[in-house]
Amino acid sequence: MNIGEVSAHTGLPVKTIRYYEDIDLIKPLRDDNGYRRFRDQDIHKLKFLGRARALGFTIEDCRTLLALYEDETRASSDVKRVARDHLAQIDAKIDDLKGMRETLSHLVDACAGDDRPDCPILKDLGGKP
Amino acid sequence: MNIGEVSAHTGLPVKTIRYYEDIDLIKPLRDDNGYRRFRDQDIHKLKFLGRARALGFTIEDCRTLLALYEDETRASSDVKRVARDHLAQIDAKIDDLKGMRETLSHLVDACAGDDRPDCPILKDLGGKP
DNA sequence: ATAAGGGTTCCAGTGACGGGAAGGTCAAGG
DNA sequence: CCTTGACCTTCCCGTCACTGGAACCCTTAT
Structure with missing residues (x-):
C-alpha cells in the first residue's frame, strides 16, 4: 500500500505517517521509485498508534507501549x-x-x-x- | 524595579516577563545601563496577565482582554x-x-x-x- | 505532449515559554 | 584597587506533535 491508501485506511494524515517514520515508530519498505510501501504490520502499528494517541498517550509513551506490545515476554x-x-x-x-x-x-x-x-x-x- | 524583583513580586519567571515584552504585552522603560525598569503600571499589567493565564486564556486572548481593560469605553x-x-x-x-x-x-x-x-x-x- | 494527481524531501512555523552561552553591571569584601 | 558573586543583557536552540508549503519526481490518462 502507498501512503495515501494507508492514510485513508488508518485515518491518520499523510504528514503524520511520514512523521512517525521519521521518529522511527514505523519502518515501511521502499519501492524502486522511492515510494514508501507499507506492509500489514506497518498498518497494524499505525492503527495501534492512532488508538494510543487518541487516549492521549505521548509519543514516547506510544513508543514504550509499542515495544511492550511486540515483546511477548513483557x-x-x-x-x-x-x-x-x-x-x-x-x-x-x-x-x-x-x-x-x-x-x-x-x-x-x-x-x-x-x-x-x-x-x-x-x-x-x-x-x- | 528591576526584573528580578518584579519576578518575585508577580510570581512570573524572569524569562516570561522578558517574553511578554518581546511580544509587546508590556513596555517597560530602560535605565542607562540597559536594565529594564518597571513602573507600577507594568507590574499591574503583569499581574493581570498572570491571572488571565492562570485561567487558561491564550496570550492573544490576554492581549485582547488587556486592551479592553485599558479601554474605558469598552x-x-x-x-x-x-x-x-x-x-x-x-x-x-x-x-x-x-x-x-x-x-x-x-x-x-x-x-x-x-x-x-x-x-x-x-x-x-x-x-x- | 500535457495535465492531474499521486509521491518525495526539506524548511519553517505553531504556543508559550525554558535552558544555556557569552558577556556587561553592580555592590560588598579583602 | 581588585575580585567575587549575583544580577542583568541578548541571542539562539529546544520543547511537542505535528502542519503548511515549496520544489521537485513518478504514474496514468487523454
Whole structure:
C-alpha cells in the first residue's frame, strides 16, 4: 500500500505517517521509485498508534507501549504502570480545568454583557481589591 | 524595579516577563545601563496577565482582554464574549479528557499488572477483535 | 505532449515559554 | 584597587506533535 491508501485506511494524515517514520515508530519498505510501501504490520502499528494517541498517550509513551506490545515476554505490570501514570496526568489536567471552569463560569455569569463598560471579569483580572 | 524583583513580586519567571515584552504585552522603560525598569503600571499589567493565564486564556486572548481593560469605553459584552468562548473551549477539553479517562480507567482496572504478558490494555490498543 | 494527481524531501512555523552561552553591571569584601 | 558573586543583557536552540508549503519526481490518462 502507498501512503495515501494507508492514510485513508488508518485515518491518520499523510504528514503524520511520514512523521512517525521519521521518529522511527514505523519502518515501511521502499519501492524502486522511492515510494514508501507499507506492509500489514506497518498498518497494524499505525492503527495501534492512532488508538494510543487518541487516549492521549505521548509519543514516547506510544513508543514504550509499542515495544511492550511486540515483546511477548513483557510483564503486564509494565504496561499498567504506563497507563496508570497517564491516567494520573489526565486526572490532574481535568482538575486543573475544573478549577478554571469554576472561577470562569462565575465571572461570566456575573457579567452583564451589555454595552456598558462595567465588568466583573476585568475587575477580577485586575485584582479587585 | 528591576526584573528580578518584579519576578518575585508577580510570581512570573524572569524569562516570561522578558517574553511578554518581546511580544509587546508590556513596555517597560530602560535605565542607562540597559536594565529594564518597571513602573507600577507594568507590574499591574503583569499581574493581570498572570491571572488571565492562570485561567487558561491564550496570550492573544490576554492581549485582547488587556486592551479592553485599558479601554474605558469598552462594552462588557466584548469581554463576556471572550470569556464565554474560552469557557466553551475548557468544557470541550474537559469532555475530551473525561472520555479518555473513562476508557483508560476501565482498561487499567482490567489489567492484572503482574509479571504475566497477558494485558487487556495492549489488547485494546492492538484492536481486540 | 500535457495535465492531474499521486509521491518525495526539506524548511519553517505553531504556543508559550525554558535552558544555556557569552558577556556587561553592580555592590560588598579583602 | 581588585575580585567575587549575583544580577542583568541578548541571542539562539529546544520543547511537542505535528502542519503548511515549496520544489521537485513518478504514474496514468487523454
